[in-house]
Amino acid sequence: MFSLMTFMQTDAELIAQSLASPERFGLVFDRHFRAIHQFAARRLGVAQADDIAAETFARAFKARRKFVPQEGSARPWLYGIATNVMRMHSRGEVRRLKAYARTGIDPVEDFAGAATDRASADKSRRALLAALAELSRRDREIVLLAAWAELNSVEIGAALGMSDATVRTRLARARKKLSRTEAISPAPTGGDLAIEEQR
Amino acid sequence: MNTTTDPILLLRELRAAVAEPTREAELRARDAMFASRSGGRSRTRMVAAFAVCLLALVPAVVVLSPWTHTQSAQAAVDQLAETAADQPTMKLGPRDWIVSHYTARYSWIQDLTQERLDTLTARALAVAEMPGNDGHYLRRNSDNKPISDAEADAINRKQQRRIDRIRDGVKLDELPATHIEAWNESPYTQVRSTTGIGGGGGGNNTIHYGSPQQAAAGKILQRAGIGGVNANPTDFGGMEISSLPAQAIGDESSVEGLSTEPDRMRDQLAKSGAIVGLSERPKAGSTLDIFGKTAGVVFSPYASPQQRAAAIRLAASLPGVEIDQHARDSAQREGIGMALAIPGGSMQFVFNEADSRLLGMVVQIDDVKTFVGDSYAIGKDHKKIPVLPPYDSATVAVSYDALTISRGAPPCKPTFCMTGPHPSKAELERMRRIAGTG
Numbered sequence: 001m002f003s004l005m006t007f008m009q010t011d012a013e014l015i016a017q018s019l020a021s022p023e024r025f026g027l028v029f030d031r032h033f034r035a036i037h038q039f040a041a042r043r044l045g046v047a048q049a050d051d052i053a054a055e056t057f058a059r060a061f062k063a064r065r066k067f068v069p070q071e072g073s074a075r076p077w078l079y080g081i082a083t084n085v086m087r088m089h090s091r092g093e094v095r096r097l098k099a100y101a102r103t104g105i106d107p108v109e110d111f112a113g114a115a116t117d118r119a120s121a122d123k124s125r126r127a128l129l130a131a132l133a134e135l136s137r138r139d140r141e142i143v144l145l146a147a148w149a150e151l152n153s154v155e156i157g158a159a160l161g162m163s164d165a166t167v168r169t170r171l172a173r174a175r176k177k178l179s180r181t182e183a184i185s186p187a188p189t190g191g192d193l194a195i196e197e198q199r
Numbered sequence: 200m201n202t203t204t205d206p207i208l209l210l211r212e213l214r215a216a217v218a219e220p221t222r223e224a225e226l227r228a229r230d231a232m233f234a235s236r237s238g239g240r241s242r243t244r245m246v247a248a249f250a251v252c253l254l255a256l257v258p259a260v261v262v263l264s265p266w267t268h269t270q271s272a273q274a275a276v277d278q279l280a281e282t283a284a285d286q287p288t289m290k291l292g293p294r295d296w297i298v299s300h301y302t303a304r305y306s307w308i309q310d311l312t313q314e315r316l317d318t319l320t321a322r323a324l325a326v327a328e329m330p331g332n333d334g335h336y337l338r339r340n341s342d343n344k345p346i347s348d349a350e351a352d353a354i355n356r357k358q359q360r361r362i363d364r365i366r367d368g369v370k371l372d373e374l375p376a377t378h379i380e381a382w383n384e385s386p387y388t389q390v391r392s393t394t395g396i397g398g399g400g401g402g403n404n405t406i407h408y409g410s411p412q413q414a415a416a417g418k419i420l421q422r423a424g425i426g427g428v429n430a431n432p433t434d435f436g437g438m439e440i441s442s443l444p445a446q447a448i449g450d451e452s453s454v455e456g457l458s459t460e461p462d463r464m465r466d467q468l469a470k471s472g473a474i475v476g477l478s479e480r481p482k483a484g485s486t487l488d489i490f491g492k493t494a495g496v497v498f499s500p501y502a503s504p505q506q507r508a509a510a511i512r513l514a515a516s517l518p519g520v521e522i523d524q525h526a527r528d529s530a531q532r533e534g535i536g537m538a539l540a541i542p543g544g545s546m547q548f549v550f551n552e553a554d555s556r557l558l559g560m561v562v563q564i565d566d567v568k569t570f571v572g573d574s575y576a577i578g579k580d581h582k583k584i585p586v587l588p589p590y591d592s593a594t595v596a597v598s599y600d601a602l603t604i605s606r607g608a609p610p611c612k613p614t615f616c617m618t619g620p621h622p623s624k625a626e627l628e629r630m631r632r633i634a635g636t637g
Contacts (some may be wrong), residue, residue, distance in 0.1 A: 010521070022233065023233075025232070026229065026233070029228075029229055029232060031218070033225055033228065033229075034219060034225075035200070036226070037219075037220040037225075038219065038220075039218075041218065046218050046220075049220065050227070053220065053224075053228055053230050054224075054227060054232070055229035057228055057229075057231075057232045058228075058232050061233070065443060066241075086501070099232055101530040102527045120320065123211055124209065125212075128209050128210065130204055131206075143206075143207070144210070146207055147207045147208075147210035147211050148210065148211065150211075175205075175206055175207065178206035178426075179205075179206055
């Protein structure tokens with residue numbers, strides 16, 4: 001019941017209210033913190049994710065006046081900030097990906113205490129991660145926002161300050177590169193793969 | 200074994216391996232965020248925050264000095280708890296749908312003028328009565344253009360298949376990705392009826408969403424004032440959603456294992472996540488926090504009768520909670536009220552004496568700046584509802600009347616469910632004019 005009215009409010013409305021009542025931003029935090037944290041954890045590990053998620057929301061809170069509502073949701077905006085925060089860790093991420101591809105051991109799973117041998121048994125995944133490490137930073141960000149944040153091309157564009165068309169082009173190009181790896185056959189078109197384009 | 204070769208989907212599989220953030224990390228981040236705020240806090244907020252801190256200290260006192268009520272008040276609470284224990288539990292199956300309905304009523308006590316009250320009421324009714332709100336599938340990212348019956352049938356079949364998968368015991372994590380994609384590809388949303396009040400909504404909405412995962416993840420459909428799909432079927436009114444697992448007070452996982460002993464329940468609730476939705480979020484374990492959570496347990500369809508009874512006893516035993524045997528909600532229905540001071544005002548739950556059902560909640564907050572945001576009607580003739588100016592130093596009373604839940608089919612026709620007498624045509628016209636929608 002407590003969130004009865006609050007829930008009905010869009011992020012944009014809550015952020016607008018937070019200008020007069022900063023506590024309202026706490027509800028935006030509640031809605032998105034876990035997702036942002038998990039996105040950061042998947043990319044850089046849980047230990048760094050704590051700081052990155054905290055920094056993301058601190059920046060978002062300070063910059064909330066600049067928020068431009070996109071269908072009311074703050075998701076793309078927050079992922080954009082998180083991506084900026086993570087940029088300084090770009091090299092570490094590449095190292096991590098390469099290590100994963102080389103050893104087959106997921107460093108994130110290790111850190112979370114849930115290591116499995118699943119990854120080591122999956123050659124295609126290791127090849128994929130190696131290819132991911134070879135992508136340009138920008139293309140990698142687009143791919144990961146599509147894969148792990150489940151943003152569509154419009155939202156990725158909003159997050160990274162790019163046009164929808166540019167995102168689609170880059171995503172298609174990155175996908176091709178990733179599919180060219182040794183163990184991955186070219187991705188089929190349509191069906192399941194329509195997600196990024198269709199949303 | 201997965202056979203997909205799409206790199207995006209392969210990458211997506213990795214995501215599940217990540218551990219969730221700890222509660223400590225979340226609280227640290229939240230504190231850091233607010234610590235970064237620019238400018239000083241207003242005096243009101245400082246007082247409110249101080250009050251919250253004071254409230255947080257109270258539970259320690261209650262152990263030494265249990266809160267006592269008058270004999271008759273205590274008897275009323277006992278009767279309420281015993282009645283609750285006799286009520287049947289609504290046990291939900293995987294295919295059940297929960298529908299809750301409420302009517303939000305606003306009254307602006309301090310700055311109340313009839314004109315303002317009329318405007319607020321009119322906004323709700325005018326939107327609800329707008330033609331085109333019922334049964335229309337709306338295209339996403341386009342104007343509100345209804346689709347053909349054949350298209351609607353196809354969507355219904357698609358939706359039914361998803362529900363069938365859940366019924367068949369497929370775990371959410373195991374549902375194939377096509378479920379998400381079906382949603383993403385689907386340009387349609389069904390809106391049966393919609394009302395809009397003030398800052399973002401209210402009234403009765405029925406939304407058919409595409410993906411259980413989307414709902415389970417709390418992802419929401421943002422469209423023209425509709426808040427979207429909440430993963431917690433017990434936490435809000437007016438939406439038809441499936442009984443999916445979620446982490447929130449009142450949902451299945453939160454009441455599972457809750458003790459039927461009030462003292463033990465208090466300890467358990469204190470350790471559970473803090474409630475959201477209050478402008479000053481109460482500290483976990485504080486009196487206000489526990490008070491709110493007990494109402495969630497009483498309201499929860501998943502709670503056992505014994506748990507509901509214990510929650511009622513616990514709420515009444517909290518320090519500072521006042522019992523009013525002749526409380527009335529804003530619909531003027533009499534019940535047993537339990538009230539607690541909150542920062543800047545008070546919060547009262549009103550229970551029905553006959554069946555211990557939670558009739559509604561009345562929150563009064565003094566000296567706050569109210570906010571009334573954009574609101575939209577949905578439907579063929581959708582219009583933006585004029586924004587009311589915010590009121591300074593108003594007292595707001597919000598009561599959720601007719602807070603009911605049911606299972607299966609919606610309990611009323613897919614039109615606006617009025618709890619009171621339906622207004623006449625002339626009255627509606629008058630209200631539409633006031634609301635600026637006529």
